Amino acid sequence: MKKLGISKASQKAFTTYGVVIAAFAVMQIVGATGNMSSMLKGMLVPICAYVVMAVSLNLTVGVLGELSLGHAGFMSVGAFMGVTAASALRDSGLSAGLRLAIAMVVGALFAGIVGFLVGIPVLRLNGDYLAIVTLAFGEIIKSIFNNMYLGFDKKGFHISLLTDKVSAGLGEGGKLIIGGPMGIGGIQKIATFTAGFILIMICLVVIFNLVNSRAGRAIMAIRDNRIAAESVGIPVTKYKMMAFVTSAAMAGSAGALFALNFSTIVANKFDFNTSILVLVFVVLGGLGNMLGSIIAATALVILPEVLRQFRDYRMLVYAIVLILVMLIRNNPAIKNFTGRFRTGKKGGAEK
Amino acid sequence: MKKILALMLVAMLALTLVACGEKTPAETTAPADDGAGEETAQNLTFKLGGTGPLTGGAAIYGLAVKNAAEIAVEEINAMDGVHFELQYQDDAHDAEKAVNAYNALKDWGMQISMGSVTSTPCVATAAETYADRIFAITPSGSSTAVLEGNDNQFQMCFTDPNQGSASAQYIHDKGLASKVAVIWKNDDVYSKGIYDTFMAAAPGLGLEIVSDTTFQDGNDTNFSVQIADAQSKGAELVFLPMYYTPASLIFAQAKAVGYEPKWFGVDGMYGILTLEGFDTSLAEGVILLTPFNADSEDARTQAFVAKYQEKFGEIPNQFAADAYDCVYAYKQALEDSGCTADMSREEICAKMIEQFTTMTFDGLTGDGMTWDATGAVTKSPKGMVIQNGAYVGLD
Numbered sequence: 001m002k003k004l005g006i007s008k009a010s011q012k013a014f015t016t017y018g019v020v021i022a023a024f025a026v027m028q029i030v031g032a033t034g035n036m037s038s039m040l041k042g043m044l045v046p047i048c049a050y051v052v053m054a055v056s057l058n059l060t061v062g063v064l065g066e067l068s069l070g071h072a073g074f075m076s077v078g079a080f081m082g083v084t085a086a087s088a089l090r091d092s093g094l095s096a097g098l099r100l101a102i103a104m105v106v107g108a109l110f111a112g113i114v115g116f117l118v119g120i121p122v123l124r125l126n127g128d129y130l131a132i133v134t135l136a137f138g139e140i141i142k143s144i145f146n147n148m149y150l151g152f153d154k155k156g157f158h159i160s161l162l163t164d165k166v167s168a169g170l171g172e173g174g175k176l177i178i179g180g181p182m183g184i185g186g187i188q189k190i191a192t193f194t195a196g197f198i199l200i201m202i203c204l205v206v207i208f209n210l211v212n213s214r215a216g217r218a219i220m221a222i223r224d225n226r227i228a229a230e231s232v233g234i235p236v237t238k239y240k241m242m243a244f245v246t247s248a249a250m251a252g253s254a255g256a257l258f259a260l261n262f263s264t265i266v267a268n269k270f271d272f273n274t275s276i277l278v279l280v281f282v283v284l285g286g287l288g289n290m291l292g293s294i295i296a297a298t299a300l301v302i303l304p305e306v307l308r309q310f311r312d313y314r315m316l317v318y319a320i321v322l323i324l325v326m327l328i329r330n331n332p333a334i335k336n337f338t339g340r341f342r343t344g345k346k347g348g349a350e351k
Numbered sequence: 352m353k354k355i356l357a358l359m360l361v362a363m364l365a366l367t368l369v370a371c372g373e374k375t376p377a378e379t380t381a382p383a384d385d386g387a388g389e390e391t392a393q394n395l396t397f398k399l400g401g402t403g404p405l406t407g408g409a410a411i412y413g414l415a416v417k418n419a420a421e422i423a424v425e426e427i428n429a430m431d432g433v434h435f436e437l438q439y440q441d442d443a444h445d446a447e448k449a450v451n452a453y454n455a456l457k458d459w460g461m462q463i464s465m466g467s468v469t470s471t472p473c474v475a476t477a478a479e480t481y482a483d484r485i486f487a488i489t490p491s492g493s494s495t496a497v498l499e500g501n502d503n504q505f506q507m508c509f510t511d512p513n514q515g516s517a518s519a520q521y522i523h524d525k526g527l528a529s530k531v532a533v534i535w536k537n538d539d540v541y542s543k544g545i546y547d548t549f550m551a552a553a554p555g556l557g558l559e560i561v562s563d564t565t566f567q568d569g570n571d572t573n574f575s576v577q578i579a580d581a582q583s584k585g586a587e588l589v590f591l592p593m594y595y596t597p598a599s600l601i602f603a604q605a606k607a608v609g610y611e612p613k614w615f616g617v618d619g620m621y622g623i624l625t626l627e628g629f630d631t632s633l634a635e636g637v638i639l640l641t642p643f644n645a646d647s648e649d650a651r652t653q654a655f656v657a658k659y660q661e662k663f664g665e666i667p668n669q670f671a672a673d674a675y676d677c678v679y680a681y682k683q684a685l686e687d688s689g690c691t692a693d694m695s696r697e698e699i700c701a702k703m704i705e706q707f708t709t710m711t712f713d714g715l716t717g718d719g720m721t722w723d724a725t726g727a728v729t730k731s732p733k734g735m736v737i738q739n740g741a742y743v744g745l746d
Binding site (some may be wrong): 037039041043124142146147181182263264266268269304 | 567
């Protein structure tokens with residue numbers, strides 16, 4: 001605790017908010033003066049989505065201490081359900097911003113429900129079961145959306161699995177939204193950078209408030225020592241579920257934001273590789289370190305595109321950068337060096 | 352530890368410098384400067400861009416397109432008239448990366464586009480070219496979704512549905528079989544598109560579909576179930592709307608169980624004979640529909656195949672031929688419409704739409720090609736059969 005009356009935890013939270021707001025302001029200024037390249041402009045919304053993915057996964061991996069290898073599955077649920085909602089409301093006369101908000105809420109809701117269902121059996125167990133089950137979950141979700149046909153007309157939604165029985169049965173003015181392996185096409189691009197920024201801020205506020213609350217302390221107690229936590233009467237499954245479902249819901253809203261930035265989305269996009277990519281953001285940024293996740297996600301989404309000018313070397317450079325960052329982060333000399341600037345930090349405060 | 356770290360940093364810096372210094376010569380094929388006609392050449396040099404999978408699982412298609420486009424640009428730049436500056440960007444067969452790649456091309460100043468090589472990325476970039484009013488013609492993005500909701504995205508290849516109904520028609524016309532099995536990939540846009548129209552057309556033509564089995568990405572190495580199903584139900588012909596990698600495994604596994612039906616493929620089958628480590632005798636008798644035949648007697652085709660082989664050491668596939676045609680179609684359209692490079696993208700786009708919908712183009716993949724207002728091409732597929740390890744025209 002510092003003497004100023006602000007706890008270290010709030011300090012950390014406000015630093016993170018500050019950095020995100022500053023980054024948003026800078027991007028707005030650069031964009032307004034017309035100095036932004038089309039490439040960067042096109043990447044703003046995906047960056048926001050990946051940042052939300054990273055901080056939400058950090059809640060599961062860093063704060064709760066459970067390994068999830070199927071985070072892209074929640075993103076997929078959010079993306080497909082969010083776009084479905086946005087498409088169904090297309091002719092409703094609602095403004096684009098409102099439809100985007102509804103899409104993100106719907107995405108979050110469905111992903112949260114799915115997260116809850118996955119969590120019921122798995123979070124009761126000890127060990128690495130969550131990693132195994134989420135890995136399978138990601139593949140199952142991919143399979144489901146690859147075989148799902150969903151249409152919408154005046155009578156409501158029509159759904160069929162495996163074969164397309166929907167198109168034939170649609171009434172006048174109806175349209176097929178999810179077309180199996182074709183995914184969703186002809187999406188109206190309504191995602192904006194401002195919406196992405198707001199989503200990041202909401203997620204950060206939720207996460208920091210959760211972590212710094214009684215529930216958050218219980219969650220971290222479970223991470224640090226499950227047996228000790230149980231012995232003092234903390235209901236382990238409940239708190240695990242709380243963190244896991246929150247994390248899944250956030251991934252769902254990120255998915256909706258992401259999908260509404262592209263004209264087409266297919267289930268294969270949200271595969272194991274995407275889950276691992278997000279996990280890399282989290283590990284590189286530091287477990288439990290939200291600001292680190294944000295920076296790592298931003299840097300690693302931009303990096304491959306900036307490296308385009310190196311042509312085929314870019315794969316090599318990308319890998320070298322990853323290795324270097326890991327080495328540097330764990331180098332004692334550099335840790336000491338940066339540690340000097342963090343006054344008031346007690347050794348071992350961060351594990 | 353420190354020494355290693357320092358060494359790595361130095362190595363990386365060096366690499367960065369080297370890479371920066373080169374300024375991507377391989378991906379940009381600039382026209383040769385000839386002092387006299389510099390002014391006119393400048394005015395007629397268009398920046399042509401495209402995205403495709405240059406790395407990853409689908410790289411074989413992206414590289415074929417890029418290589419062929421380079422050859423075409425090289426030839427055209429040696430002639431009078433319009434010249435091109437070509438740049439290809441990697442999209443790794445991913446819609447998100449394709450949009451990034453497209454934006455990189457836009458920053459470079461692309462005036463006309465060759466869209467994307469594969470279907471899903473092409474749908475994503477088509478929305479972008481539509482919003483930015485940049486004209487695009489894709490050599491190989493064959494899904495109908497590519498053409499939907501825009502007026503300035505054209506195709507050089509058939510749409511997938513066309514291939515499905517054309518295949519059913521062909522099987523019926525030639526009386527190849529009455530009992531047909533289909534094995535298709537149900538998480539793939541290409542396979543699904545062909546399958547849908549094949550299934551829609553088959554009953555009307557008296558084809559009985561006795562077996563209908565699927566496979567997916569990551570589940571595409573063992574086909575014993577699908578083959579057994581087709582065999583037990585007595586299918587005389589197996590229709591394979593897929594790319595040739597899974598098809599090669601199906602041939603091998605069917606032979607292992609002694610099942611020898613007629614095999615029928617579509618344009619994705621083209622290239623199976625050059626697949627590394629593939630025993631070409633397995634593909635003996637396979638029939639496929641494709642618009643391009645590298646063994647054709649046509650002089651232009653032979654010249655193109657010879658040049659491609661000399662430069663890249665392999666026989667060009669249909670994707671390469673389509674890309675080559677795209678560049679030449681651009682040359683014809685730009686020259687006929689009198690476009691100059693100082694015109695805005697919108698003006699070029701409007702002229703190109705007008706030109707492409709009215710002109711007739713003769714290329715490697717067909718004579719007398721025309722385009723309708725949706726951007727779909729009309730040309731006739733050629734039936735081919737594999738005999739003694741070579742593609743032989745059926746008609």
